[in-house]
Amino acid sequence: DSGVTQTPKHLITATGQRVTLRCSPRSGDLSVYWYQQSLDQGLQFLIQYYNGEERAKGNILERFSAQQFPDLHSELNLSSLELGDSALYFCASSVDLTEYYGYTFGSGTRLTVV
Amino acid sequence: SQQGEEDPQALSIQEGENATMNCSYKTSINNLQWYRQNSGRGLVHLILIRSNEREKHSGRLRVTLDTSKKSSSLLITASRAADTASYFCATGSNTGNQFYFGTGTSLTVIP
Numbered sequence: 349d350s351g352v353t354q355t356p357k358h359l360i361t362a363t364g365q366r367v368t369l370r371c372s373p374r375s376g377d378l379s380v381y382w383y384q385q386s387l388d389q390g391l392q393f394l395i396q397y398y399n400g401e402e403r404a405k406g407n408i409l410e411r412f413s414a415q416q417f418p419d420l421h422s423e424l425n426l427s428s429l430e431l432g433d434s435a436l437y438f439c440a441s442s443v444d445l446t447e448y449y450g451y452t453f454g455s456g457t458r459l460t461v462v
Numbered sequence: 463s464q465q466g467e468e469d470p471q472a473l474s475i476q477e478g479e480n481a482t483m484n485c486s487y488k489t490s491i492n493n494l495q496w497y498r499q500n501s502g503r504g505l506v507h508l509i510l511i512r513s514n515e516r517e518k519h520s521g522r523l524r525v526t527l528d529t530s531k532k533s534s535s536l537l538i539t540a541s542r543a544a545d546t547a548s549y550f551c552a553t554g555s556n557t558g559n560q561f562y563f564g565t566g567t568s569l570t571v572i573p
Contacts, residue, residue, distance in 0.1 A: 350504060350506075352504075381560060381561075383563075390563065390564070390565040390566065391505075391550065391563040391566075393560050393561070393562060393563075396560050404560045406560060436502070438504060438505070440505075449510075450495055450497075450507030450510055451495075451497075451505070451507060451552075451561065452507065453497075453504035453505045453506070453507075454504055455503060455504045456502075456503070456504055458502075
């Protein structure tokens with residue numbers, strides 16, 4: 349157990365639907381990062397939050413949004429789902445904004461859009 | 463792109479042999495990290511090397527960094543079947559806090 353908790357582990361939904369993925373960072377970590385891993389795109393950075401504020405955006409689609417709550421857990425909302433959104437979605441956390449610490453990854457949510 | 467690129471894409475070796483994976487990147491970095499991912503699982507942080515370091519060791523792992531060539535290598539010595547996994551390098555930029563991952567090297571260690 350890495351200390352980063354992601355729920356649900358698996359999600360199957362239909363095209364056009366909306367889902368919410370949840371992440372609880374490791375205790376004491378203030379930064380949360382979301383990544384999408386698909387076979388053809390590799391591991392893509394989506395978005396980062398630090399202590400409730402958005403800090404950086406990567407290749408995140410407009411149909412996707414995220415937030416970090418006061419208790420530091422984060423949610424990634426995916427809407428108007430398409431077949432191509434099927435992927436593993438990982439959350440990672442780190443202790444602060446500096447780059448001198450590694451990430452701790454959760455075990456991911458496998459999203460299948462049918 | 464800020465992503466690193468690992469080479470080779472796939473590597474198959476016998477148990478006990480050494481495995482070497484390389485990573486090339488394009489932008490200036492503050493540090494470079496290596497992660498391991500077992501099939502379908504989350505990534506596990508292995509080692510971080512700062513831009514002012516040239517070599518770092520951790521157990522059976524040895525990482526080198528050549529900032530002039532924008533490249534890094536990960537050496538796993540005396541490999542074991544349990545080392546079978548995908549290995550990713552991740553680069554941290556000077557301008558942000560997020561890391562960009564390469565496409566990974568798939569390592570298979572044959573018992």
